[in-house]
Every structure is written in C-alpha cells, then in structure tokens.
Amino acid sequence: MRLESKVALITGGGSGIGRACAEMFAREGARVAVSDISLERAQATTQFVTSHGGDAIAISGDVSVGDDAQNMVSATVEKFGKLDVLVNSAGVSARNAMPKGSSPEEVWDKVIDVNLKGTYMVSWHAMPEMAKSGGGSIINLSSIMGLVGYPVGMGGGFNPYNPSKGGVLQFTRNLAIDSASKNVRVNCICPGYVETDLTSALTKDAEALRRLETLHPIGRLGQPEEIAYAALYLASDESGFVTGTPLVVDGGYTAQ
Numbered sequence: 246m247r248l249e250s251k252v253a254l255i256t257g258g259g260s261g262i263g264r265a266c267a268e269m270f271a272r273e274g275a276r277v278a279v280s281d282i283s284l285e286r287a288q289a290t291t292q293f294v295t296s297h298g299g300d301a302i303a304i305s306g307d308v309s310v311g312d313d314a315q316n317m318v319s320a321t322v323e324k325f326g327k328l329d330v331l332v333n334s335a336g337v338s339a340r341n342a343m344p345k346g347s348s349p350e351e352v353w354d355k356v357i358d359v360n361l362k363g364t365y366m367v368s369w370h371a372m373p374e375m376a377k378s379g380g381g382s383i384i385n386l387s388s389i390m391g392l393v394g395y396p397v398g399m400g401g402g403f404n405p406y407n408p409s410k411g412g413v414l415q416f417t418r419n420l421a422i423d424s425a426s427k428n429v430r431v432n433c434i435c436p437g438y439v440e441t442d443l444t445s446a447l448t449k450d451a452e453a454l455r456r457l458e459t460l461h462p463i464g465r466l467g468q469p470e471e472i473a474y475a476a477l478y479l480a481s482d483e484s485g486f487v488t489g490t491p492l493v494v495d496g497g498y499t500a501q
C-alpha cells in the first residue's frame with residue numbers, strides 16, 4: 246500500500262475532491278482525519294472509510310478561524326500520534342458560498358478567507374507537527390484559475406476566486422522553499438473543472454455544462470478521483486524529489 250503507516254489530515258473532506266482523497270488514502274493504508282465546516286459531511290466520509298475497514302476521525306471546524314485550524318491539527322495528533330500529510334481541500338467559490346445580494350467586499354472577504362487564509366492557517370499549525378515526525382507532505386488545492394484568467398465572456402474580472410488560487414500557488418512555492426530543510430514538501434494541484442458540489446450550479450445547466458466541456462480538449466469535466474490520484478502521488482514517498490510544484494490536472498485546459 247502506498248501510504249502505509251502515514252497519518253493524513255484532509256480539510257474539506259466532507260465532499261468532492263477532499264472526500265475522494267480521504268477514501269483513496271484510507272484504501273492505501275493511511276489513517277485519516279477528515280475535517281469540514283459541516284460535521285455531518287465529515288462524519289459521512291468517516292463512516293464510509295470505517296465501514297470499508299479504514300481508520301478515520303471526523304473533526305468540525307472552519308479553516309479560516311485560527312483556533313479551529315489549530316484544533317484540526319491537535320485533534321489529529323491526539324488521535325493518531327503524528328501528522329505526515331495535509332491536504333488543504335476546503336474551499337468555496339463566490340457562486341456557491343455567497344447569498345444573492347452580498348456586497349463585493351463580503352464576497353472578497355469570504356473567498357479569500359476560506360481559500361487562501363484557510364490554507365495558510367492549517368499549514369501553519371501542521372508544519373511543526375510534521376517537522377516533529379521527521380518530515381511530511383502538504384498538498385494545496387490551487388486551480389487552473391490560479392494559472393490563467395477566466396475565458397472571454399465568463400465575467401471573471403472581479404471574481405476573487407482566481408486571486409485566491411493564484412495566492413495559494415505562490416504560498417505553496419514560498420513554503421516549499423522555507424520548509425525543505427525540515428523535510429516537509431509542499432505542492433499544489435491545479436485541477437480543471439471537476440464535477441463536485443462546488444461546480445454543481447454550473448453543471449446543472451445543460452448549456453453551461455456543454456460550454457465547460459468544450460473548454461477542456463479532453464471534452465469532459467474531471468471526476469474527484471482523478472484529482473485524488475494526483476494527491477496520492479504527492480502524499481506518497483514516490484514524489485520525494487517533488488516540491489514547490491503546481492501539478493496541473495486539467496484535461497488540457499491550460500495547454501491551449
């Protein structure tokens with residue numbers, strides 16, 4: 246098994262890419278701590294994992310709140326004795342997180358707080374624990390939107406999602422350089438559009454779905470497991486020489 250004896254904390258593990266990572270990591274031998282702002286969702290993931298023979302705990306908390314971020318890490322270490330892998334998958338888009346009529350300032354604060362500050366805060370608390378265990382791997386979820394802008398006609402100009410994901414990429418690079426001496430590797434994944442709750446408002450609309458599919462040369466959207474496979478590689482010792490890297494998994498979106 247590729248993650249035998251490793252302990253992984255997965256934020257946003259109650260849905261989509263985070264949930265797929267939790268399930269796959271557990272199948273590969275890791276003990277998994279699943280955190281989410283929704284305890285119910287986190288528990289649904291851990292129930293699935295334990296019912297398939299894995300070892301998991303559910304932790305509720307908001308990644309953008311420092312005390313909650315600290316608790317996610319300490320609850321993991323309390324239960325499993327150490328921390329080897331962190332996947333920062335908790336994230337929101339303006340479309341799925343904000344009630345209609347929110348001000349531009351509210352939208353900016355929410356998206357940047359969860360996506361960028363949340364990644365920063367949980368990593369901040371995870372780093373000393375990983376250093377204590379002799380090293381580790383942090384995997385951040387950036388996006389194609391951290392690499393390129395929205396296509397013409399998609400109204401992305403004031404969308405804070407791209408700045409949040411571009412920030413995650415730069416944070417990844419800085420932290421990778423700074424933590425290499427502690428044997429902690431830090432990478433990010435840049436997925437194309439993936440079918441999850443995050444994108445469901447778009448994919449429900451048949452015309453919008455067709456447009457999105459044609460933006461990917463492969464002709465379809467990704468599945469959460471296809472991103473989890475990339476995370477599995479970055480979590481495992483197979484990627485021991487990989488740090489500070491954006492791993493693009495996008496069906497060719499950014500190759501154009």
Ligand SMILES: NC(=O)c1ccc[n+]([C@@H]2O[C@H](COP(=O)([O-])OP(=O)(O)OC[C@H]3O[C@@H](n4cnc5c(N)ncnc54)[C@H](O)[C@@H]3O)[C@@H](O)[C@H]2O)c1
Nearest residue numbers: 257260261262282307308335336386388438439441442443
């Ligand atoms: N789905 C895509 O197309 C896509 C593409 C590129 C990058 N991403 C990124 O991948 C990550 C996972 O996205 P997904 O598609 O699986 O989304 P998702 O909505 O399916 O899952 C996100 C999870 O994060 C949790 N969450 C939200 N706010 C939180 C907070 N403040 N604290 C803790 N948990 C919180 C939600 O409850 C949810 O369970 C996100 O960072 C997203 O930006 C997604």
